[in-house]
Amino acid sequence: MFWIREAQVNNIYFKTTIISLLIIVSQAIAVDNCIECHNQIHEQIISDCKEDAHSRARVFCAGCHGGNSALADEEAMNPKYGFVGAPKPKDIPRFCARCHSDAGYMRNFNPALPVDQLEKYWTSRHGELFKKGDYKVAVCNSCHKAHGVFPSGDTRSSAHPKKVPSTCAKCHSDPALMQTYGIPTHQYTQYIDSSNVHGYALFVKNDITAPVCNDCHGNHGAAPPGVSQVGQVCSHCHMLNAKLFRASPHKDGFDALGTMECAFCHQASPDVNAPLARIHTIVKPMAKLAGTVQPAVCVQCHSQGDAGWQMAGKVSAGSDSLAGKFAAAEALIKRAEKRGLEVSDARWQLNGDIHRAMLELRTAIHSFDLEAWQQHFDYADSLVNAVNAQGLHATQELSSRYKYFLIMTLIIALLIVLLILKIHQVENDRKAALTNKQGGIRR
Amino acid sequence: MPIEHTPNYSVSRRRFLDLLLGGTGLAALIGLFYPIFRYLTPPEQEEAVVSSVNLGPAKDFPLNSGKIFRFGNKPGIIIRGSDGKFRAYNATCTHLDCIVQYDAKVEGVWCACHNGRYDINGRNISGPPPRPLTPYAVKIQPGAEEILIASQDGAQG
Structure with missing residues (x-):
């Protein structure tokens, strides 16, 4: 019996292989008449689609627009083949959702891809207005493009983190469009400002994990x-x-x-x-943000004498004093390193424990609890003082070396002078002896 | 009557010897003071290269714990997982260089600065870190049962 079952299995494998080969061959030789006819008039669209996510999933023109690409001429666009042409803005969310909300269908291409985009869209500000009949709001292709759609991780995608700000800005920096909704248009210019820590991280430091518009507002469910x-x-x-x-x-x-x-x-x-x-x-967060003098932010709400004002004053004074001590300690250690002294323990403290303690201190401000902040401050202060002491010790050691060198140099210089004088004296004595000797001979 | 030439060879030789003596003296002075000058203004020193570090007896590390150690002038983190296995990494977060710490609750590595997470094998799994932590080789010295950490490429990690 075993050999019969084995033959059946082999037969199934054989049939499957033949069918697969036939599909591959037929697809290879099939002519896409959409591309054949539209190649001239929609050259850019066809070029955009060439390597995009849909083409890679073998979803070509007819996959979205319907029709029968195997037929030539107008017949290919007969509505009986499901031809829909270019969808109108009011149809786009549901148009894309035909596939993207179908978990079973999407599993064929990327089982990990979410299928709740439309559901989220209806909860977004865009979707809310859309439902009310406003078709000027963003729909799928406003952000993802209609043709040339790439996964958001692909740098060619308009939804790639580095492109998101400019993609959103297409509408949100348009005063004429935003005026309708009473929304300001400065978000993009504020985001790309060099003082913006997130924009700087994204564009200058190329940190694509830095938050962009959709990280705070959501993407398909975008709302403030x-x-x-x-x-x-x-x-x-x-x-x-x-x-x-x-x-x-x-x-x-x-x-x-x-x-x-x-x-x-x-x-x-x-x-x-x-x-x-x-x-x-x-x-970028800075110590002077907390305090009682501009640009400290506390003064926006707190007035002189209240508890918040007093805490802000103490935090500001403490932060200034610690920053001063840290800078002094670092300068001492740097100087000692430059002079070849062994201060690696102090350097380790500066880069490790003190760095961490100062970060924790900065974080502790957010508790707005003076006692808790003070504990962190005392710890950081004690570490900085210890390094400062090591730096001073190294400086004293350096001063001692300089002092001994100066003394030795003076002694050597004195020795040289004395030697020169001695040579002169010996020379003079020799000349005098010679003169006396010659005088004696003449006499 | 022919003119008698009497070149003053003795003066010329004395001058030559004086110049030679002066030059040699100057060179000797430079030779004496140059080392002093270089001592007072030494060149920038390269950081001493450390390629391994001994962290002491293995029994001092409890299960499911992590500890920061010094590897040259860089921080390292040694982790002993619940499985008893030792793993060590450069403890500098690959996002913005903060020092990471071990999170025993999830048996992973955590960076408090921006909530970046790595698994126990140092792979970045959530948050902003763009790359895994740099691993160090961990050896247990036979006999002494002491932990020896070394960088993978033999240089300071």
Whole structure:
């Protein structure tokens, strides 16, 4: 019986192989009449599609536009073959969703690809307006292009992290279009400003993990984050800061004021009277952000004498003093290294423990708890003082070496002078003896 | 009457010897002071290359724990997993150079700066880190049962 079963299995393999070969051969020799006819009039479109995600999945023109590409001329576009042509904006979300929302179908190409884009789209601000009949809002091809669609990880994709800001800016930097919705148009210019820490990381340091528009607003479900959700959005990367902030008394206060939590303090030149004015320029965090003098942000809400003002003053003074000590310690260690002294322990402390302690101190500010901050400050301060002491010790050692060198140099120089004088004296004595001798002979 | 030439060879020779003596003296002075000058202004020193470090007895590392150690002037992290296996990496986060730490709860490596995560094998699994951590070779010295860390390429990691 075994040989019969084996023959059946072999037969199935044989048939499958033949069918597969036939499919491959037929596809290889099949002529796509869409391309044959449109090659001249839609050259750019055909060129764009040549290597895109759809072509690689063997989804060609008819895959989206319908029709029968095996037939020539007008017959290929007969509606009886499902020809739909170029979809109108009002049809595009559902048009793309025919495949992209079909989990079973998409599994044939990329089982890991999400299939909830349309569902999310309806929850987005774009989708909400679309449902109300506004077809000027962004639909699939506004961001992904209609032809030449690439996965977002491909640098040719308009949804690649480095392209997202300019893709969104196509509409959001258009004053005429945005005027309709009462939305400002400065987001892109604020994002690409060189003082924007995220834009700088993306464009200058080529860090494609730096947040772009969709990391904060969502992509298919794009909407502005609510006032009380900003901290949540930032917490994806700035987890500890957000955790401390959410547990602090500032959380409720900020939400009540309508200031965008993290974004309010960390934007360029925050102004409580215009809390959203520059929230797309998130500047590099610096110690002077906390304090009682401009550009410290605390003064926007706190006034002289209140508890917040006092804490801001102490934090500012402490940060300044620590920064000064750190700079002095680093200069001492650098000088000692340059002079060839062994200070590797101190350098290790500066780059390791102190670096970490100062980061923790900066994070601790977000608790807005003076006692907790003070503990971190005392620890960082003690580490810096220890390194400072090592630096001073190295400097004293260096001074001693210089002093001994100076003394030895003076002694050697004196010795040389004395030797010269001695030679002169010996020479003079010899000349005098010679003169006396000659005088004696003449006499 | 022919003119008598009496060249002053003795003066010329003395001058030559004086010049020779002065030049030699100057060279001797330069030879004396140049090392002093170089001592006072030494050239920039290269960081000492460290290719291995001994972290002491293996029994000092509990299961499911991690520890930062010094590898030359760079931080390293040694991890002993729940399986008892030792792994060591350069502890500098591949995102923005913060020092990573071991997270025993998830048995992985975590960077507090931007919530970057690596698995126990040093592979970047979430957050912004773009690359895995640089691994170090871990050897347990036979007999002494001491942990010896070495960089993979023999140079400082």
